[in-house]
Amino acid sequence: MxxxxxxxxxxxxxxxxxxxxxxxxxxxxxxxxxxxxxxxxxxxxxxxxxxxxxxxxxxxxxxxxxxxxxxxxxxxxxxxxxxxxxxxxxxxxxxxxxxxxxxxxxxxxxxxxxxxxxxxxxxxxxxxxxxxxxxxxxxxxxxxxxxxxxxxxxxxxxxxxxxxxxxxxxxxxxxxxxxxxxxxxxxxxxxxxxxxxxxxxxxxxxxxxxxxxxxxxxxxxxxxxxxxxxxxxxxxxxxxxxxxxxxxxxxxxxxxxxxxxxxxxxGLHVIRKRELELCQQLIDGLSEIPEVKIYGENNALNRAPIVSFNIGSLDSMFVADRLDQVYGIRSRAGMHCAPHAHRMFKTISQGVIRFSPSHFTQSEEIAEAIQAVRNLAKEFERTV
Ligand SMILES: Cc1ncc(COP(=O)(O)O)c(C=O)c1O
The missing domain is CATH 3.40.640.10 (Type I PLP-dependent aspartate aminotransferase-like (Major domain))
Known part of the structure; x- marks a missing residue:
């Protein structure tokens, strides 16, 4: 998991x-x-x-x-x-x-x-x-x-x-x-x-x-x-x-x-440094998948340890469900109890998939998560 x-x-x-x-x-x-x-x-x-x-x-x-x-x-x-x-x-x-x-x-x-x-x-x-x-x-x-x-x-x-x-x-x-x-x-x-x-x-x-x-x-x-x-x-x-x-x-x-x-x-600086590295790894890896749109800045420095994205027009709940059921990856999709923010990002109907690592997360796990998103994007190529 x-x-x-x-x-x-x-x-x-x-x-x-x-x-x-x-x-x-x-x-x-x-x-x-x-x-x-x-x-x-x-x-x-x-x-x-x-x-x-x-x-x-x-x-x-x-x-x-x-x-x-x-x-x-x-x-x-x-x-x-x-x-x-x-x-x-x-x-x-x-x-x-x-x-x-x-x-x-x-x-x-x-x-x-x-x-x-x-x-x-x-x-x-x-x-x-x-x-x-x-x-x-x-x-x-x-x-x-x-x-x-x-x-x-x-x-x-x-x-x-x-x-x-x-x-x-x-x-x-x-x-x-x-x-x-x-x-x-x-x-x-x-x-x-x-x-x-x-x-x-x-x-x-x-x-x-x-x-x-x-x-x-x-x-x-x-x-x-x-x-x-x-x-x-x-x-x-x-x-x-x-x-x-x-x-x-x-x-x-x-x-x-x-x-x-x-x-x-x-030390909080140790936690922050570790989470920054993991977020940048996520942003860089997900950005290489053409069907993926990342929300927010591409520089992890300007973010809390959160990276949200969509695969084309696929429903975010559907993607999160596949990530969970097929790849054992627990993410959060939908509205995140923040409808005003979603209205601003124009994601109110699709929602977004949110990955949020902690300093306990391994970079191998991030690599696996990126690969899972790549696989899903390929699997649903024709629909996205
Ligand atoms: C920005 C923000 N504010 C408030 C809350 C509410 O936190 P809690 O579930 O501890 O009440 C959350 C929870 O995700 C949050 O992300």
Whole structure:
């Protein structure tokens, strides 16, 4: 089996992750922040250690400014609902995942207005368009860091500066870049970073979170027990408790702590270099097949580790199915939960096939995947 769907969720995970999760289940098992017995304190220590790892990874001095969620979508919803009130205006991009598109659509029904800065293939963003989109009531800008359809990187530093000049908050959806690129809130003008734990951070599914710059306050998305100030009917207003009601995913957070430790000891630059090589190998190999059209830039440097393509006019789902059933290659086809991006790339009916390697992928596996695409292009020569 060749796994090329790391943009959906990474696999395999480092063995340390599995070990940490088993250790939590077998030897700890208490509920973090709920009681003073040693199993609860052990769990709280694991959760705290993971917070520290993530805060150091994202350049935050105070680990309390990391709040855990169950995935990136949950974190994005928390950021938007936490910041916006009726009458507020938001600026976003035309590459966004439904994790941003749908909460914004829902918020529009509550009186929030949205401007989507449109682009076109090869010119997916224009800073000038962002500048022109600000209104008196603009409260925040939200964009992804890299498209999950083409891997295209957005100039988050420049967009963040423009947001800062207008005194509005900048939310970055780092679903495709956290754990691969250095994202340092000390140097980058990002107010809220939302991240999944289960993609580039190599942690288990069911994990994610927000990294909040000092001074950013959000109203909670959900309210409830936190193990703190239990005598009060009101939600604590301090972080992370304000945003973390209910029992945390202790076992998942244990795994996430181990994966971030693994990443930091290996070095993100090592991961990035390896994935760059694999992506360039994919782009170069697929470009040699005449029937293949690759979406996005041909230089892997300008992409997250994602390469999307089509074979002539063949349905992308059909191709992905053949890759899986005949060649044992796991890819992702269709819309990738990003209909606006597909509209821009004019692939809304065909979709695209997405290959996304991780640093665990072997270059022999990439060569096999390219050969499989070549075979399919030949097999369906007459139809494409
Ligand atoms: C750009 C982007 N944002 C958000 C998400 C949602 O992530 P999650 O499934 O962890 O909620 C994804 C998932 O693929 C994504 O690619």
């Amino acid at each position: 060749i796994y090329l769907d790391n943009a959906a969720t990474t696999w395999p995970k480092p063995p340390e992750v599995v070990q940490a999760m088993a250790d939590f289940m077998i030897n700890m098992g208490g509920n973090s922040g709920r009681g003073t017995h040693s199993a609860s304190i052990q769990a709280a220590n694991v959760v705290f250690d993971t917070r520290v790892e993530l805060a150091e990874l994202f350049g935050l001095k105070n680990p309390s400014r990391i709040a855990f969620t169950s995935n990136a979508t949950h974190a994005i919803n928390q950021a938007l609902v936490g910041l916006l009130y009726p009458g507020d205006h938001v600026i976003t991009s035309s590459l966004e995942h439904n994790a941003v598109v749908r909460p914004l659509k829902a918020l529009e029904r509550y009186g929030v207005s949205v401007t989507e800065v449109s682009g076109e293939p090869g010119n997916e963003f224009s800073l000038e368009h962002y500048r022109q989109s600000f209104q008196k009531n603009t409260k925040c800008v939200i964009t992804l860091h890299a498209s999950n359809v083409t891997g295209t990187l957005l100039p988050i530093e420049e967009i963040g500066k423009i947001a800062g000049e207008h005194g509005v908050k900048y939310i970055v959806d780092a679903a495709q870049t956290a754990g691969v690129f250095d994202i340092d809130l000390e140097t980058l003008p990002i107010d809220i970073l939302t991240f999944p734990g289960h993609k580039g951070l190599l942690g288990p599914q069911g994990t994610g979170g927000l990294a909040l710059r000092e001074g950013v306050n959000l109203k909670p998305l959900i309210y409830g027990g936190t193990g703190s100030l239990s005598e009060s009917e009101n939600q604590p207003d301090f972080l992370p408790d304000a945003l973390e009601s209910g029992t945390l995913n202790g076992v998942g957070i244990a795994g996430l702590g181990a994966s971030v430790q693994y990443l930091r000891s290996l």
